Amino acid sequence: MSNLNHNPAAKLLTLTIMIVVFSFCSAASCDRIVKPDPKLPTDSDQCEAACANLKALGCEEGEDVIDGDSGVAVTCTMFCLDLQGLGHALNPTCVAKITACDQLEPECSEK
Numbered sequence: 001m002s003n004l005n006h007n008p009a010a011k012l013l014t015l016t017i018m019i020v021v022f023s024f025c026s027a028a029s030c031d032r033i034v035k036p037d038p039k040l041p042t043d044s045d046q047c048e049a050a051c052a053n054l055k056a057l058g059c060e061e062g063e064d065v066i067d068g069d070s071g072v073a074v075t076c077t078m079f080c081l082d083l084q085g086l087g088h089a090l091n092p093t094c095v096a097k098i099t100a101c102d103q104l105e106p107e108c109s110e111k
Contacts, residue, residue, distance in 0.1 A: 050092035051076035
């Protein structure tokens with residue numbers, strides 16, 4: 001845990017994981033395993049554009065994160081592709097079009 005205190009990327013990864021878990025727990029009972037929607041998102045080809053936009057806007061979500069298990073840096077694009085491939089819609093098509101970081105949640109969150 002002390003590594004998190006000095007590593008903003010690890011904090012971001014931890015926060016992102018916590019948000020994903022919380023989202024699932026708020027949408028369904030946490031006493032059972034929540035399976036992602038079997039339909040895979042169809043806009044994974046927009047992950048690179050979404051991450052480029054996040055970086056251009058200076059959004060923290062566009063920065064690389066450090067994988068807590070391996071200690072390896074994971075780019076925003078790889079993170080997006082991985083989660084989309086697991087069935088978690090990050091809506092990169094929308095993220096690619098935002099014009100300010102504070103639009104990320106209200107405009108592009110899963111509904």
